[in-house]
Amino acid sequence: MTTQNLNRTLEELDLKYIWHPCSQMKDYETFPPIVVKNAKGVKLYDIHGNEYIDIVSSWWANLLGHCNEEINSAIKAQLDNLEHVIFANFSHEPAIRLAESLSKIVPSRLKKFHFNDNGSAAIECALKMCFQFYLQTGKPQKQRFMCLTEGYHGETIGALSVGAVDLYTKIYEPMMMKTFPITAPDCYRCPYGKTRENCSCECFEAAEKVFAEHADECAGIIVEPILQGSAGMRIYPPLYLKKLRKICDDYDVKLIADEIATGFGRTGKMFACDSAEISPDVMCLSKGLTGGYMPMSITCVSQEIYDAFYADYNEGKAFLHSHTYAGNPLGCAAGLAVQKILREKNILSQAAENAKFLTGEMKNIFENHKNVGEIRHVGLIHAIEFVEEKNKKISFDSKKRIGYEIYKRAIKHGLLLRPLGDVIYFNPPLTITREELSAALTKAKKAVNEILPPF
Numbered sequence: 125m126t127t128q129n130l131n132r133t134l135e136e137l138d139l140k141y142i143w144h145p146c147s148q149m150k151d152y153e154t155f156p157p158i159v160v161k162n163a164k165g166v167k168l169y170d171i172h173g174n175e176y177i178d179i180v181s182s183w184w185a186n187l188l189g190h191c192n193e194e195i196n197s198a199i200k201a202q203l204d205n206l207e208h209v210i211f212a213n214f215s216h217e218p219a220i221r222l223a224e225s226l227s228k229i230v231p232s233r234l235k236k237f238h239f240n241d242n243g244s245a246a247i248e249c250a251l252k253m254c255f256q257f258y259l260q261t262g263k264p265q266k267q268r269f270m271c272l273t274e275g276y277h278g279e280t281i282g283a284l285s286v287g288a289v290d291l292y293t294k295i296y297e298p299m300m301m302k303t304f305p306i307t308a309p310d311c312y313r314c315p316y317g318k319t320r321e322n323c324s325c326e327c328f329e330a331a332e333k334v335f336a337e338h339a340d341e342c343a344g345i346i347v348e349p350i351l352q353g354s355a356g357m358r359i360y361p362p363l364y365l366k367k368l369r370k371i372c373d374d375y376d377v378k379l380i381a382d383e384i385a386t387g388f389g390r391t392g393k394m395f396a397c398d399s400a401e402i403s404p405d406v407m408c409l410s411k412g413l414t415g416g417y418m419p420m421s422i423t424c425v426s427q428e429i430y431d432a433f434y435a436d437y438n439e440g441k442a443f444l445h446s447h448t449y450a451g452n453p454l455g456c457a458a459g460l461a462v463q464k465i466l467r468e469k470n471i472l473s474q475a476a477e478n479a480k481f482l483t484g485e486m487k488n489i490f491e492n493h494k495n496v497g498e499i500r501h502v503g504l505i506h507a508i509e510f511v512e513e514k515n516k517k518i519s520f521d522s523k524k525r526i527g528y529e530i531y532k533r534a535i536k537h538g539l540l541l542r543p544l545g546d547v548i549y550f551n552p553p554l555t556i557t558r559e560e561l562s563a564a565l566t567k568a569k570k571a572v573n574e575i576l577p578p579f
């Protein structure tokens with residue numbers, strides 16, 4: 125069989141057997157899956173020899189480039205010692221060292237680290253912990269959760285319940301628990317007519333109202349700090365988080381920060397909460413935690429929460445939540461390597477320099493495009509929202525699938541630019557170079573202008 129035939133067979137076999145995530149599989153008949161053979165740094169190479177700049181960090185996870193030599197060797201070394209072990213009553217050095225290392229960088233209230241194997245599981249844990257905390261500290265009426273509209277926290281039923289992106293939640297509503305959504309900040313279409321520069325988070329009054337009405341029955345509020353990723357990379361000011369910290373303390377409600385997407389330098393600070401100088405009571409980490417190598421997550425909690433579970437066994441206060449692969453040593457080895465690189469290689473300040481460069485270049489190229497509604501950015505994350513009418517900020521009909529059309533065109537030009545509705549974004553590895561950013565911008569410009577003429 126020639127290589128080309130073999131390759132064709134792989135794509136056919138994929139369609140024959142695999143049900144891909146977050147996809148309408150019928151789309152794959154006209155736009156077949158890209159079978160990736162290998163990757164290095166920001167580049168993916170498919171079986172036909174085509175290359176793609178992975179400007180979305182393979183679903184925001186790949187933090188320091190693909191096939192990073194240090195992370196690769198850490199995992200290889202760990203593999204020959206211990207691949208996995210039960211994490212109840214047993215432990216291992218990589219997990220211990222990783223927890224120790226995280227304890228030095230996480231916000232101040234967070235003292236204990238509960239390991240899981242994916243982001244949604246970390247969210248489920250956070251919700252269950254807060255619920256059980258109040259049950260065991262004399263406030264059993266605190267059973268519900270507040271969340272922000274447009275929030276995204278994963279796809280399991282509990283995580284969906286606190287999420288509010290209709291696209292993912294609507295169908296499953298009958299299965300979900302009742303929550304109290306708070307209208308999220310919307311800085312591009314600010315209902316108060318403010319701009320990012322002159323606002324004092326007037327929109328926080330929506331939170332005040334929901335707290336006043338429902339805080340008594342709520343164990344927690346969960347938010348994506350600073351950046352509502354799946355909502356279309358919506359960015360809101362640190363002041364909002366400051367106000368949230370205060371109101372949570374006032375009403376005795378736990379603040380859960382979902383830093384699964386924002387953690388480890390994505391927003392310019394180590395954690396998005398750092399930009400507001402606040403500490404949540406619970407923080408969920410995944411994605412960049414292992415550099416995007418291994419499925420792993422950690423729910424970090426305050427001493428106060430931990431202490432409410434600490435008792436004689438027969439009091440029945442333990443947190444009986446486990447996942448088979450919790451604390452997987454290969455994931456922890458990857459996580460440790462990531463921490464070492466972040467500490468030793470000045471990654472955040474280098475990324476900050478490149479972020480400035482990217483902001484300038486992206487504005488140069490796209491600001492005057494007739495369909496560019498807003499260019500927003502935090503850290504290296506840069507997003508462009510396309511609209512049908514720029515002056516009135518009117519969106520395209522979603523049936524036109526503008527983002528998806530740009531995505532398909534970008535793939536042709538060698539750029540993996542997965543959209544969120546009509547928002548396209550860069551969320552590259554923190555190690556990306558200026559040359560690579562420029563190359564990605566050139567490809568993005570071509571793709572955008574072919575789908576939406578600039579004038």
Ligand SMILES: *Cc1c(COP(=O)(O)O)cnc(C)c1O
Pocket residue numbers: 242243244245247276277278279348353382383384385386410411
């Ligand atoms: C990805 C993501 C999750 C879910 O993590 P999974 O590992 O995909 O379950 C939750 N919250 C945020 C903010 C995310 O970006």
